[in-house]
Amino acid sequence: MSNDAFDAPLTDEPYEIPSGKRNLLEGLTEPQVQAVTTTEGALLVLAGPGSGKTRVITSRIAYLMLECGIPPWNILAITFTNKAAGEMRERVSQVVSQRQSDAATISTFHSLCARIIRIYSDKIGLPASYSIYDSSDQQRAVKRALEELEINTKNFPPASVLSAISNAKNELQNASAFEAMAGDFYTKKIAQIYKKYESILNQSHALDFDDLLMKTVQLFREHPIVLAELQERYQYIMIDEYQDTNHAQFMIANALAARHKNICATGDPDQSIYGWRGANIQNILDFESHYPDAQTVRLEQNYRSTKTILAAADALIQSNTARKHKELWTDNEQGHLIECLTCRDSRHEARQIVQEFEKLNSDERIPWGSMAVFYRMNSLSRVMEDAFRDSGIPYQIARGTAFYDRKEIKDAIAYLRTIVNPADEINLLRIINTPARGISDKTVKTAQAQAVASNRSVIEVLSQPEQIPGLNTRAINSVNKFLDQLREWRRLIGLNETATLAAGYMSLPDFVEQVLEGSGLATFYKNDKSDPDRERLANLSELVNSAQQFTEDFLEEFIIDDEAADDAPASQQLLGFLERIALVSDVDAIESDQGSVTLMTLHAAKGLEFNAVAMIGVEDGLLPHERSQNDDNELEEERRLCFVGITRAMKRLILSNARYRTVFGQTMPTMKSRFFKELPEELCEQIDLSDGGFGDTSSDSSSSWGQTSSSARDSKYQVGMLVRHPKFGLGRIQQVSSSGGHTKASVAFNQYGVKPLILEYAKLEIVDMNDDLPF
DNA sequence: CGACGAGCGTAACAA
DNA sequence: ACGCTCGTCG
Ligand SMILES: Nc1ncnc2c1ncn2[C@@H]1O[C@H](COP(=O)(O)OP(=O)(O)OP(=O)(O)O)[C@@H](O)[C@H]1O
Numbered sequence: 001m002s003n004d005a006f007d008a009p010l011t012d013e014p015y016e017i018p019s020g021k022r023n024l025l026e027g028l029t030e031p032q033v034q035a036v037t038t039t040e041g042a043l044l045v046l047a048g049p050g051s052g053k054t055r056v057i058t059s060r061i062a063y064l065m066l067e068c069g070i071p072p073w074n075i076l077a078i079t080f081t082n083k084a085a086g087e088m089r090e091r092v093s094q095v096v097s098q099r100q101s102d103a104a105t106i107s108t109f110h111s112l113c114a115r116i117i118r119i120y121s122d123k124i125g126l127p128a129s130y131s132i133y134d135s136s137d138q139q140r141a142v143k144r145a146l147e148e149l150e151i152n153t154k155n156f157p158p159a160s161v162l163s164a165i166s167n168a169k170n171e172l173q174n175a176s177a178f179e180a181m182a183g184d185f186y187t188k189k190i191a192q193i194y195k196k197y198e199s200i201l202n203q204s205h206a207l208d209f210d211d212l213l214m215k216t217v218q219l220f221r222e223h224p225i226v227l228a229e230l231q232e233r234y235q236y237i238m239i240d241e242y243q244d245t246n247h248a249q250f251m252i253a254n255a256l257a258a259r260h261k262n263i264c265a266t267g268d269p270d271q272s273i274y275g276w277r278g279a280n281i282q283n284i285l286d287f288e289s290h291y292p293d294a295q296t297v298r299l300e301q302n303y304r305s306t307k308t309i310l311a312a313a314d315a316l317i318q319s320n321t322a323r324k325h326k327e328l329w330t331d332n333e334q335g336h337l338i339e340c341l342t343c344r345d346s347r348h349e350a351r352q353i354v355q356e357f358e359k360l361n362s363d364e365r366i367p368w369g370s371m372a373v374f375y376r377m378n379s380l381s382r383v384m385e386d387a388f389r390d391s392g393i394p395y396q397i398a399r400g401t402a403f404y405d406r407k408e409i410k411d412a413i414a415y416l417r418t419i420v421n422p423a424d425e426i427n428l429l430r431i432i433n434t435p436a437r438g439i440s441d442k443t444v445k446t447a448q449a450q451a452v453a454s455n456r457s458v459i460e461v462l463s464q465p466e467q468i469p470g471l472n473t474r475a476i477n478s479v480n481k482f483l484d485q486l487r488e489w490r491r492l493i494g495l496n497e498t499a500t501l502a503a504g505y506m507s508l509p510d511f512v513e514q515v516l517e518g519s520g521l522a523t524f525y526k527n528d529k530s531d532p533d534r535e536r537l538a539n540l541s542e543l544v545n546s547a548q549q550f551t552e553d554f555l556e557e558f559i560i561d562d563e564a565a566d567d568a569p570a571s572q573q574l575l576g577f578l579e580r581i582a583l584v585s586d587v588d589a590i591e592s593d594q595g596s597v598t599l600m601t602l603h604a605a606k607g608l609e610f611n612a613v614a615m616i617g618v619e620d621g622l623l624p625h626e627r628s629q630n631d632d633n634e635l636e637e638e639r640r641l642c643f644v645g646i647t648r649a650m651k652r653l654i655l656s657n658a659r660y661r662t663v664f665g666q667t668m669p670t671m672k673s674r675f676f677k678e679l680p681e682e683l684c685e686q687i688d689l690s691d692g693g694f695g696d697t698s699s700d701s702s703s704s705w706g707q708t709s710s711s712a713r714d715s716k717y718q719v720g721m722l723v724r725h726p727k728f729g730l731g732r733i734q735q736v737s738s739s740g741g742h743t744k745a746s747v748a749f750n751q752y753g754v755k756p757l758i759l760e761y762a763k764l765e766i767v768d769m770n771d772d773l774p775f
Numbered sequence: 776c777g778a779c780g781a782g783c784g785t786a787a788c789a790a
Numbered sequence: 791a792c793g794c795t796c797g798t799c800g
Contacts, residue, residue, distance in 0.1 A: 110790050209790050379786055603788050665791045
């Protein structure tokens with residue numbers, strides 16, 4: 001791959017200046033116009049919710065091309081998701097020519113970095129075919145590291161190790177830097193694991209998500225010529241959602257803009273919701289001091305929401321102390337009151353939301369596609385899903401990775417990754433005996449040990465199976481057969497010396513199909529007894545479809561040598577496909593014109609808008625989440641999250657909470673979110689539906705229900721009794737009261753303090769006084 | 776060597 | 791309640 005790929009203009013034709021030009025600024029307000037036409041130097045656009053910043057960026061890109069004569073390839077726009085990038089390109093292409101909009105770089109930080117690294121991979125000692133590790137690959141890598149270091153996963157859970165490593169990487173701290181500052185025992189241990197983890201990834205020619213950013217910074221630091229090249233390429237830079245950029249992203253943007261100094265950041269500090277994964281709100285707050293010549297434009301007029309919704313959001317966010325005040329206003333109508341629904345339990349809540357949506361659809365003609373349900377935790381989607389399925393309302397869930405998280409799909413992708421990058425041990429070991437082909441765990445372990453001992457990669461060791469001690473002929477044959485298969489696949493897409501030219505040009509979907517067949521995955525799932533409906537097989541063929549889709553829709557973006565993407569070698573296509581898969585986001589899964597209600601987390605909702613929005617589970621412990629309640633900063637982020645959710649709504653907003661919620665099979669009483677108290681009463685309509693019978697009249701509610709209920713009637717529980725709770729352990733009943741058909745009790749637990757429990761829900765066990773007890 | 780069942784930990788948000 | 795990991799049996 002050539003290094004000058006980045007300065008390749010797409011066309012010699014002069015730009016057409018379409019008549020659209022004079023309309024460019026039409027319909028924009030004064031501050032919006034200012035943001036669009038301030039093209040030189042640093043510009044900060046502080047934009048309240050629904051103030052049209054997306055429109056501003058889009059217009060600004062078009063303005064740069066058409067009014068300022070900036071060649072499109074000198075423009076870089078960074079969005080938060082691939083979907084946002086696609087939509088932005090789409091909108092730009094409506095004003096300028098297709099060629100021009102295609103020539104601009106509109107991308108997420110991660111995609112941009114992935115591509116920069118692919119082009120300059122040799123500079124940082126990687127092949128262009130490097131793997132991008134997702135969370136599950138990372139998990140496997142950390143487990144391997146712990147294993148090799150003989151560290152107990154009990155004391156160092158992979159998840160917390162990974163989060164420590166991720167934090168370090170976001171601060172651009174590599175393993176040695178981390179080690180250097182590690183003081184206490186725990187941190188030193190983490191440093192050790194970090195080092196090992198890095199060596200595993202290095203050996204595998206793999207980068208994790210954070211590496212994409214960190215290695216790009218490293219590339220810029222170590223290769224000023226590369227940076228200079230990119231600075232010339234990207235002379236005009238725009239970054240959306242700037243409030244949620246992290247330190248590494250700041251460094252990248254800052255480095256790229258250092259020469260031409262045309263950097264436009266847009267965002268809203270009140271919508272910063274990714275602090276927990278290293279986003280630094282200070283980036284946007286310090287923009288003006290960091291770029292002393294920066295101009296600032298404020299967009300405070302909201303075009304999205306009703307007065308009621310905007311006022312509620314504004315009132316809520318006022319409770320955050322660490323913020324600059326903004327004067328949000330709108331010319332839109334007053335609109336309906338916000339519906340605050342109190343329901344009995346999560347099923348009841350889900351059914352109520354469905355009912356409300358049915359009403360909005362039939363009475364107010366709001367299309368399903370313009371309605372959404374938001375929740376704090378993915379686990380809350382399930383009940384909602386069931387309710388929508390039962391009602392027959394079309395719905396979709398924004399979970400971009402859901403498809404690729406399936407075991408059979410992960411296996412298939414692991415094959416593809418291993419084919420392009422055989423050094424990738426995590427993926428190689430995943431599929432080497434999946435489906436079973438007589439390469440036993442023992443064989444693999446021996447090869448691994450051999451590899452470590454001789455400082456070679458596992459694939460190298462395996463390529464001479466006769467030299468691995470203790471392998472019988474059968475195992476040797478199996479290994480050889482597998483390696484031959486791998487070579488054959490590589491030959492098919494032109495990654496082998498012996499490849500013929502024609503072989504390198506096999507179509508991507510055909511190749512994926514070949515791999516599914518040749519690997520035995522297809523056969524395996526054809527005969528899978530546990531899957532009589534052949535669902536997994538269908539998923540595999542869906543993967544072939546998505547490869548087809550990819551070649552049709554996205555390929556141009558990934559092929560850097562611009563001429564005819566369809567003619568790109570199969571290996572290039574495959575690389576692009578794998579990159580795309582690795583970097584999909586949850587919202588990327590949304591199909592906007594499908595006419596279905598969208599279910600998603602509050603985080604995924606950022607930047608979107610819907611006619612009607614329901615936020616479920618607005619309870620203390622969920623929103624704000626219990627793990628944020630003891631930290632003021634985190635609590636304020638929860639409030640911003642709530643703010644983001646509310647401000648997605650154009651016309652109708654429903655906030656719901658359930659009195660009881662089942663977690664891990666335990667039904668617990670809940671409390672309304674404290675955020676309700678921060679909404680002005682006159683804007684809300686309180687609807688309490690929690691009175692009257694519990695649960696379902698239908699028979700499928702849990703059978704234990706009847707049992708506990710009858711035992712409560714028998715007044716089995718008395719004050720002073722010792723009880724055991726499945727989660728809280730041992731405790732003593734302090735108080736029992738009966739009201740509304742159920743029995744409440746306060747129980748003082750040894751380790752968890754006093755908890756209010758509903759005896760009908762809590763699966764309490766009476767402890768025999770004669771047992772040995774710790775009190 | 777691979778298929779099934781007990782038992783355990785789990786789920787906060789994500790590229 | 792559910793999915794994954796470890797252990798036993800064919
Ligand atoms: N000048 C304008 N006149 C009329 N409508 C506008 C104008 N500018 C933006 N809008 C509309 O306002 C809505 C919100 O715009 P947009 O999505 O760009 O907001 P945003 O600033 O990105 O919001 P957020 O920060 O909440 O994501 C869109 O429906 C858009 O069409």
